[in-house]
Amino acid sequence: MQHIIKSWVKYFIIVGVFGLCMNLIYLALPIYMMVIYDKVLFSFSTASLSTLAAGIMISLVIVALIDYFRARVLGQTGNNLAQRMMPYVFKSMQADAAGIKRSGYTRGLLDLELLRDAFARGHILNFLDLPWVLVYLAVLYLIHPLLGFVSIGGVFLITLFQLLLKRIETKRYTVADVTFHAGADFAGNCLRHAQLISGMRMFSAAMEQYRIRYEKTLAARSEADAFHSAFGAVIRLLQMAVMTAVFTAGAFVFFSHGITQGGIFAGVMIIARLFYPFERSLLNMKTAVEAVAAYKRLKQFVNTRESNPKLSLPAPEGRVSAEAVSLSLDARTVLYNISLALEPGETLGVFGPSASGKTCLCKVLLGIWPPLTGKVRLDGAELSHWPEEELGQYLGYMPQTPELFPGTVAENISRFEVMDSEKIVKAAQKAGVHEMILKLPQGYETRIDQTGKNLAAGPRQLISLARALYGDPKFVVLDEPHTHLDDLGLRMVLTALKHLKQENVTTVMVSDRPNLIVNMDKLLMIKEGQTAMYGPAKEVLNQLANNKQSQQAAGV
Numbered sequence: 001m002q003h004i005i006k007s008w009v010k011y012f013i014i015v016g017v018f019g020l021c022m023n024l025i026y027l028a029l030p031i032y033m034m035v036i037y038d039k040v041l042f043s044f045s046t047a048s049l050s051t052l053a054a055g056i057m058i059s060l061v062i063v064a065l066i067d068y069f070r071a072r073v074l075g076q077t078g079n080n081l082a083q084r085m086m087p088y089v090f091k092s093m094q095a096d097a098a099g100i101k102r103s104g105y106t107r108g109l110l111d112l113e114l115l116r117d118a119f120a121r122g123h124i125l126n127f128l129d130l131p132w133v134l135v136y137l138a139v140l141y142l143i144h145p146l147l148g149f150v151s152i153g154g155v156f157l158i159t160l161f162q163l164l165l166k167r168i169e170t171k172r173y174t175v176a177d178v179t180f181h182a183g184a185d186f187a188g189n190c191l192r193h194a195q196l197i198s199g200m201r202m203f204s205a206a207m208e209q210y211r212i213r214y215e216k217t218l219a220a221r222s223e224a225d226a227f228h229s230a231f232g233a234v235i236r237l238l239q240m241a242v243m244t245a246v247f248t249a250g251a252f253v254f255f256s257h258g259i260t261q262g263g264i265f266a267g268v269m270i271i272a273r274l275f276y277p278f279e280r281s282l283l284n285m286k287t288a289v290e291a292v293a294a295y296k297r298l299k300q301f302v303n304t305r306e307s308n309p310k311l312s313l314p315a316p317e318g319r320v321s322a323e324a325v326s327l328s329l330d331a332r333t334v335l336y337n338i339s340l341a342l343e344p345g346e347t348l349g350v351f352g353p354s355a356s357g358k359t360c361l362c363k364v365l366l367g368i369w370p371p372l373t374g375k376v377r378l379d380g381a382e383l384s385h386w387p388e389e390e391l392g393q394y395l396g397y398m399p400q401t402p403e404l405f406p407g408t409v410a411e412n413i414s415r416f417e418v419m420d421s422e423k424i425v426k427a428a429q430k431a432g433v434h435e436m437i438l439k440l441p442q443g444y445e446t447r448i449d450q451t452g453k454n455l456a457a458g459p460r461q462l463i464s465l466a467r468a469l470y471g472d473p474k475f476v477v478l479d480e481p482h483t484h485l486d487d488l489g490l491r492m493v494l495t496a497l498k499h500l501k502q503e504n505v506t507t508v509m510v511s512d513r514p515n516l517i518v519n520m521d522k523l524l525m526i527k528e529g530q531t532a533m534y535g536p537a538k539e540v541l542n543q544l545a546n547n548k549q550s551q552q553a554a555g556v
């Protein structure tokens with residue numbers, strides 16, 4: 001990520017140069033004061049006064065313009081940065097969520113927005129102006145050393161207070177944020193289980209639980225806000241005190257003719273201006289702290305390293321093999337040494353008791369989860385050796401839970417690729433859902449809403465089946481494709497299997513329905529993550545029948 005930030009250094013230099021010009025021009029104002037008080041007032045020259053006033057007005061307009069452009073450059077930098085970072089953040093979060101060791105970091109895009117916002121809304125500008133405080137202090141010293149010393153002392157005192165108080169304030173806001181997120185997580189869980197809550201009329205109890213959390217948040221926030229107000233008042237008091245001290249010191253020096261009246265006013269003006277970035281930084285400190293925290297999280301979780309491009313491989317025929325594959329999840333082995341080999345167009349039915357590892361095997365066969373040991377190959381090449389995007393077109397996956405995305409039915413079937421009506425309809429026909437889709441309110445243009453659940457589970461599952469068959473896949477994995485289907489739906493799955501066979505597509509299907517797997521070429525029975533039986537369907541079915549007979553004979 002640092003290399004991306006580094007590539008924006010030139011913009012920071014531009015912003016720095018703008019800042020230099022602005023702050024130098026700002027110094028014209030105290031000089032104007034000095035000249036007016038020390039020279040013009042006593043010369044009674046209206047011409048000089050008007051010329052100087054016009055000059056200072058022009059300077060102020062220039063400052064305003066530079067200020068505007070500086071903010072725009074920074075805003076654009078923020079937008080460009082976010083634009084460049086977004087694909088990395090999105091991909092990293094996807095990879096994390098699909099992976100085995102999930103970090104649970106799901107707020108990458110939110111963090112990126114926080115970072116962009118800190119740039120775009122110019123919050124960091126005040127921090128960039130902070131070094132100018134040193135220049136202003138030097139000018140005060142040049143006006144008179146005593147003014148310089150008083151200012152340095154004052155600024156030191158204020159900085160000390162500011163850092164100390166901010167530290168306490170940040171801690172209080174952090175407590176409030178943690179409490180808020182705990183409440184928000186609870187509310188999110190309630191929404192996810194809304195039907196359960198509604199079914200058992202748990203609404204009041206759930207709300208009460210949220211209320212308890214929310215009140216804790218409000219109490220913590222109120223405490224932090226009270227501290228924030230007190231903190232602001234103390235800092236402003238200190239600022240006024242330092243300004244008064246500078247003015248008084250100037251007056252003392254004036255008594256001994258060490259400074260002119262103009263010098264005193266210029267000094268007060270500079271010290272007032274000096275506090276501006278302080279005041280603004282204080283106001284924006286929370287945003288800045290959040291932006292820095294967001295940057296740190298992004299740096300930790302987001303992988304911005306481009307992997308070396310993988311060599312493109314010829315289109316596969318669909319030869320799939322798993323060689324002694326094991327898988328471990330949460331430090332627990334869930335698959336042990338599973339081996340299988342499928343020739344192009346061969347079909348494999350996977351069955352076994354619940355939680356035996358069937359879905360895990362599907363994920364390993366598709367390369368969603370890398371095996372702990374062993375290898376999965378497609379046409380001889382390990383899955384990890386295939387270029388990701390290229391591989392996708394040869395694979396089809398229908399997960400156990402039919403998840404659809406917000407978008408039209410057509411977009412869902414086409415996997416959000418460039419729309420190709422012919423391919424979409426063909427996939428739907430292969431899945432046997434073309435007629436069903438035509439009967440939907442807007443046919444292929446029917447929109448799936450944000451929840452993806454405005455269609456019943458059955459149609460969703462069939463659309464998910466069509467999506468798995470979209471394009472020209474060579475290897476298709478169907479994980480219990482019938483879970484939500486009636487007899488008609490089951491017939492559609494059988495039709496889809498027939499099409500897959502005709503098109504020589506290697507297919508793995510998890511199912512416990514004998515009528516679905518009986519016609520597969522091979523069968524694999526998994527028990528507790530291990531191969532219990534594997535081989536040609538006939539042999540496995542015979543073995544099953546024999547086992548059953550021997551069990552009956554033994555009276556088990």
Ligand SMILES: Nc1ncnc2c1ncn2[C@@H]1O[C@H](COP(=O)(O)OP(=O)(O)OP(=O)(O)O)[C@@H](O)[C@H]1O
Nearest residue numbers: 329330334352353354355356357358359360361400
């Ligand atoms: N993401 C995960 N993290 C940790 N353990 C998991 C995860 N997914 C599955 N498991 C565990 O792996 C084991 C096998 O799960 P899997 O879902 O593959 O079983 P299954 O045979 O498909 O079951 P079912 O027929 O009920 O769908 C189970 O013990 C399950 O708890």
